[in-house]
Structures are given as structure tokens and as C-alpha cells.
Amino acid sequence: MSLFAWTLSFLTPWRGRVVWLGGLALADVILGLLAPWPMKLVVDNVLAGAPLPPAVADLVQATLGPSPVALLVAIVAGGFLLQVAAQAVSMANTQVQVDTGQRMVYTLRRRLLSHLQALGLRHHLSARTADSVYRLESDAYCIHDLVMSGWLPLATSGLTLVAMFAVLLRLDAALALLALAVVPFLYASLRFYSARMVDRAERVKELESGLVERLYEVLSSIKVVKGFAREDHELERFARVGDETMRARLRYTWQESLFTFVVTALTLAGTALVLVMGGIHVLRGELSLGSLLVVVAYLGAVYGPLSAIAHTVGSLQNAVASARRVREVLGHAPEAFDAEGAVDASGLTGEIRFDHVGFSYRPDVPVLRDISFVARPGEMVALVGLTGAGKSTLASLVPRFFDPTDGHVVIDGVDVARYGLRGLRERIAIVLQEPVLFGGTVADNIRYGHLQASDAQVEAAARAAHAHDFIMRLPEGYDTPVSEAGAALSGGERQRLSIARALLKDAPILILDEPTSSLDALSEEAVFAALRRLRQGRTTLVIAHRLSTIQDADRILVLHDGRIMAQGTHQELLASSDLYRRMCQLLRVGRSLDEPATIEALIQAAG
Numbered sequence: 091m092s093l094f095a096w097t098l099s100f101l102t103p104w105r106g107r108v109v110w111l112g113g114l115a116l117a118d119v120i121l122g123l124l125a126p127w128p129m130k131l132v133v134d135n136v137l138a139g140a141p142l143p144p145a146v147a148d149l150v151q152a153t154l155g156p157s158p159v160a161l162l163v164a165i166v167a168g169g170f171l172l173q174v175a176a177q178a179v180s181m182a183n184t185q186v187q188v189d190t191g192q193r194m195v196y197t198l199r200r201r202l203l204s205h206l207q208a209l210g211l212r213h214h215l216s217a218r219t220a221d222s223v224y225r226l227e228s229d230a231y232c233i234h235d236l237v238m239s240g241w242l243p244l245a246t247s248g249l250t251l252v253a254m255f256a257v258l259l260r261l262d263a264a265l266a267l268l269a270l271a272v273v274p275f276l277y278a279s280l281r282f283y284s285a286r287m288v289d290r291a292e293r294v295k296e297l298e299s300g301l302v303e304r305l306y307e308v309l310s311s312i313k314v315v316k317g318f319a320r321e322d323h324e325l326e327r328f329a330r331v332g333d334e335t336m337r338a339r340l341r342y343t344w345q346e347s348l349f350t351f352v353v354t355a356l357t358l359a360g361t362a363l364v365l366v367m368g369g370i371h372v373l374r375g376e377l378s379l380g381s382l383l384v385v386v387a388y389l390g391a392v393y394g395p396l397s398a399i400a401h402t403v404g405s406l407q408n409a410v411a412s413a414r415r416v417r418e419v420l421g422h423a424p425e426a427f428d429a430e431g432a433v434d435a436s437g438l439t440g441e442i443r444f445d446h447v448g449f450s451y452r453p454d455v456p457v458l459r460d461i462s463f464v465a466r467p468g469e470m471v472a473l474v475g476l477t478g479a480g481k482s483t484l485a486s487l488v489p490r491f492f493d494p495t496d497g498h499v500v501i502d503g504v505d506v507a508r509y510g511l512r513g514l515r516e517r518i519a520i521v522l523q524e525p526v527l528f529g530g531t532v533a534d535n536i537r538y539g540h541l542q543a544s545d546a547q548v549e550a551a552a553r554a555a556h557a558h559d560f561i562m563r564l565p566e567g568y569d570t571p572v573s574e575a576g577a578a579l580s581g582g583e584r585q586r587l588s589i590a591r592a593l594l595k596d597a598p599i600l601i602l603d604e605p606t607s608s609l610d611a612l613s614e615e616a617v618f619a620a621l622r623r624l625r626q627g628r629t630t631l632v633i634a635h636r637l638s639t640i641q642d643a644d645r646i647l648v649l650h651d652g653r654i655m656a657q658g659t660h661q662e663l664l665a666s667s668d669l670y671r672r673m674c675q676l677l678r679v680g681r682s683l684d685e686p687a688t689i690e691a692l693i694q695a696a697g
Contacts, residue, residue: 128169
């Protein structure tokens with residue numbers, strides 16, 4: 091789809107306003123045609139005493155009498171009313187433009203956000219969050235600039251040019267043709283500079299997006315920055331990116347100013363030529379002074395919008411560059427659509443079966459190899475292994491964050507690819523290692539698991555998650571606003587809120603990404619008590635990093651290099667797996683499975 095057609099697609103829902111804009115533009119052109127004529131009448135017919143046309147002279151004689159002063163007052167009053175009407179039309183036009191433009195921007199932002207949410211995790215893992223935010227916040231405004239600073243002024247200028255050229259032809263054909271002489275040069279300048287400026291504008295956009303990313307990174311990690319006293323270091327990093335961005339913006343602004351200069355010079359040259367030729371015609375008696383004033387006024391009305399477009403060409407090229415970036419995002423295919431005749435997931439009980447599953451982010455680097463196991467309702471299956479063993483990837487295949495490249499993931503005997511995606515995810519609750527809280531109240535965050543839940547249901551979920559007591563100690567209880575990411579709450583409190591959210595969802599499948607790994611002993615015990623209640627009757631997959639979590643599992647899968655090296659209960663694996671025994675020994679003394687020395691020892695144990 092061309093950029094023009096893409097832009098017009100956003101006008102379709104607002105046909106009524108488009109009609110209003112067209113009517114106001116037409117009224118503006120008509121008033122522009124009439125505006126210079128009162129001055130012509132004053133100069134030629136009142137001051138110079140040129141006779142009025144017979145029909146007009148009879149009307150003036152009947153209404154105003156022979157007094158030239160009365161005629162002067164009447165003409166000036168008529169000119170005044172024309173100018174007031176033009177201002178009223180301009181004001182109405184501005185209001186409708188702003189209203190329509192803002193609605194289009196909102197529509198594009200909504201579409202862009204919807205599409206970003208629909209994209210798979212592969213995109214979000216590789217894309218920069220700050221860049222996506224920049225495209226939503228800044229680039230989405232391109233639709234307003236393209237229409238209100240581009241297509242609409244061009245259309246109005248074109249209509250004005252045609253109408254006024256027709257009038258100029260009747261006044262003086264030579265002057266009319268001379269006025270058009272600059273149009274080819276304006277068009278050539280526009281083509282020449284636009285082709286060069288749009289790429290530079292896109293580069294500026296990329297650099298500004300990178301600058302936003304630096305700000306986002308610093309402010310979101312401010313605790314680390316302050317903890318390491320790296321404020322000056324971050325300022326230096328910001329300055330390096332900022333300097334490059336500033337230089338690119340200045341180079342672009344120079345090109346924009348140069349283009350504006352060329353267009354202004356062309357329009358001034360056109361006006362000067364018309365004034366010279368028009369003056370010669372007046373001196374020869376071929377044209378009245380009032381008619382020359384009309385011609386000059388018409389030139390201003392035609393050249394003015396063209397010059398305005400030249401002055402705003404930078405914003406237009408910015409808009410084109412932004413539109414490219416927005417369309418690039420919209421061009422990414424969303425994650426897998428529901429298969430035809432998708433199976434309703436509302437009644438599933440949660441038996442999970444992995445059947446010779448393999449997965450790769452890249453074709454030549456397998457992450458999972460030949461994974462097969464079964465997890466039944468009421469069971470908790472723990473996934474243990476080194477960093478990079480594939481634990482999180484394996485768990486991500488159940489809600490179809492990714493699709494396997496080999497084999498099948500089956501729930502209740504049905505391949506997950508056959509379920510409706512939204513319905514499937516509604517039947518899965520996830521508790522992350524780092525709990526995520528949203529803006530809003532404590533109750534809003536718990537209710538995120540079930541948006542229609544009553545206050546009583548929210549409180550019941552909080553009690554079950556051992557969160558009610560600390561919530562009631564908050565200043566406003568369940569109505570206490572949550573600060574950004576829940577920074578005012580402890581890790582255990584945030585985690586118990588996320589568990590309450592999962593309890594409220596009441597899904598038959600539960601995925602836990604070691605929700606106690608960053609908690610102290612007291613908080614861990616409270617969270618464990620909540621998790622034991624949450625697991626009842628559900629199929630639970632837990633990514634385990636602590637011995638306490640492993641021992642609590644019904645079955646343990648020992649992963650290494652994307653394969654299941656061993657599986658069984660804690661006691662069975664202690665007896666049969668040297669790799670598992672070494673893991674448990676290290677965990678028992680508080681060693682992390684992510685330490686280089688630990689990894690090397692365990693790799694040797696794995697053979």
C-alpha cells in the first residue's frame with residue numbers, strides 16, 4: 091500500500107469531518123477569491139473615479155445615492171465583513187483539523203499498541219522497549235503531520251491555484267502565465283530536497299530513539315546507578331549519544347533551512363516578475379492599478395501556502411520518516427493466529443505432555459532436544475539445570491509464547507497449536523521470579539487475574555496468598571495506590587500479591603519461575619505456604635533454583651544442554667544421578683548454579 095493510500099485509510103472512519111474540512115477549504119478559497127476586490131473597487135472606482143459596471147452603478151445609485159463617501163464606507167464595510175468571515179472560517183477549520191488530527195493519532199496509537207501486543211516474544215526480546223515507546227509516543231503523530239501539514243494544504247493550494255488562475259486569465263493572461271512560471275521550479279526543488287531529507291530525518295529519528303533508550307535505561311536502573319556512584323559515568327554516556335544526535339539534527343535543520351531559502355527565493359522572484367510586468371501594463375494603460383493589486387493579492391494567496399509547505403517540509407519529511415518506522419512495526423507478522431476451527435480451551439483440566447519436543451531460536455543453535463515427559467493435574471514437576479539449559483524456554487512452550495520446531499506440546503490430548511490462543515492462556519497462571527505490578531491500587535493488581543472479580547473474591551485470594559494482613563497495614567488497605575513497579579513494597583509482599591493474582595485467576599495450569607529465589611527465609615516461608623495452597627488440584631511446572639523447591643516436587647527433570655538427563659523424585663535422583671547429587675550438594679551449601687566454577691564441575695559430572 092502506498093503512503094498516500096495508507097494515510098487515507100485513517101480518514102475513512104471520519105468521513106463526516108473530512109466533508110466538513112472540504113467544505114471549509116472551499117469556503118476559504120472562495121473568500122480568498124473575493125478578498126482583494128474591495129481594495130480594487132476603492133482604488134479604481136472610488137479614488138480614481140472609474141465608472142462602475144452599469145448594473146452595479148444602478149444598484150449603488152438606488153441604495154447609497156451619488157455620494158462617493160457612502161460608496162467608500164459601503165465597500166470598506168463589505169471588505170471588513172469578508173475578512174471577519176474569512177477569520178471565522180479559519181477558526182472553524184483549525185478546530186476541525188485539530189479534532190480530526192487528534193482522533194487519527196489516537197487511532198494509530200491504538201492500532202500500533204494492539205499490534206505490538208500481538209507480536210510474539212521473539213520480537214520483544216530483540217526489539218528495544220524504549221524504541222517501541224518512542225514509536226508509540228512520537229512517531230504515531232506522523233498521521234497528523236501528513237494530513238494536516240501535507241495533503242490538506244497541498245490540496246487547498248492546488249484548488250486556490252486553479253481558481254485564481256482562472257480569474258487572472260480574465261484580468262491579464264500574460265500575468266497569469268507568468269505567475270505559473272515558478273511552479274515547475276518549486277516542484278523540482280521539492281523533489282530534489284525531499285529525496286535527500288527523508289533518509290536524514292529517519293536517521294535523526296533512530297538517534298533520538300537511542301537517546302530515549304539511554305534515559306529509560308538510567309532511570310529504570312537508578313538504584314544501581316546510585317549504588318555504584320556512576321552518575322557522572324551515565325552523564326558521559328548520555329552526552330556521547332546526545333552529541334551525535336544533536337549533530338545529526340543540526341545537519342538536517344541546515345538542509346531544511348536551505349530548502350526553505352530556495353523556495354522563498356523562487357516565490358519572491360515570481361512576485362517580482364509579476365510586479366514588473368504588471369507595472370508595465372499599468373503604465374501602458376492595459377491594466378488598472380486596482381487590478382494589479384488583485385493580481386498581487388492572488389499571488390500571495392497562491393505562493394503563501396506553497397511557501398508554508400516549504401517552511402514545514404522538515405516536519406513533513408519527519409512525518410514520512412515516522413510513517414516508515416510505524417509501518418515497519420505494523421509490517422511484522424503477529425504471533426500465530428488461531429487455527430481454523432480452534433478448540434475451545436475453557437474446559438481443559440491441565441494434563442501436559444511433551445512429545446519429542448525440540449526448539450531453536452536460530453536454525454543452527456538448538457535450545458531443546460527431544461524433550462518428552464508428562465505432567466498430570468495435582469502434580470508439581472520441577473525443572474532444574476544450569477543457566478542456558480532450556481528451563482525457561484521449555485516452560486514458555488506451554489502458553490505458546492513460542493512454538494516448538496520439532497515434536498508436539500499436548501494438553502488434555504490436544505496439540506496446543508489447535509487451541510484458541512487467548513482461551514489457552516486464560517487457563518494458565520504464571521508467577522514470575524521477579525513479580526510485576528502495575529499502576530493502580532493493590533486491589534487492581536490482584537484483580538488483574540480476573541477483571542470481573544468482586545471485592546470479596548479479591549480479599550479471599552489475598553487471604554489465601556497470606557497477603558491480607560500486610561495489605562491491611564497499608565495506609566488505605568486494598569485501595570492503596572501502588573508506586574512504580576511496587577517499589578514501596580518488599581520482595582515478599584510483591585510476590586504474595588502476584589500469587590494472589592494467580593489464585594484469583596483459578597487456572598488449571600500453573601507455571602512458577604522460582605518465585606522464592608530472591609526472598610529471605612521468613613518471606614520464603616510465607617510465600618511457600620501460599621504456593622502450596624495455589625498448587626492444589628493444578629498441574630504445576632516450576633523452574634527451581636533452591637533445594638527447598640526441588641524437594642517439594644512430585645517429579646524433577648534434570649536438564650542439561652537442552653536435554654533431559656534424568657527424571658524422578660528427589661530421593662530417586664539422589665540415588666541414580668551423579669549430576670543431580672552434585673547440584674544438591676552445591677545448593678545445600680548456598681552455592682549458585684550460575685557460578686563459573688560450579689558450571690564447570692557440573693558439566694564434567696554430566697559427561
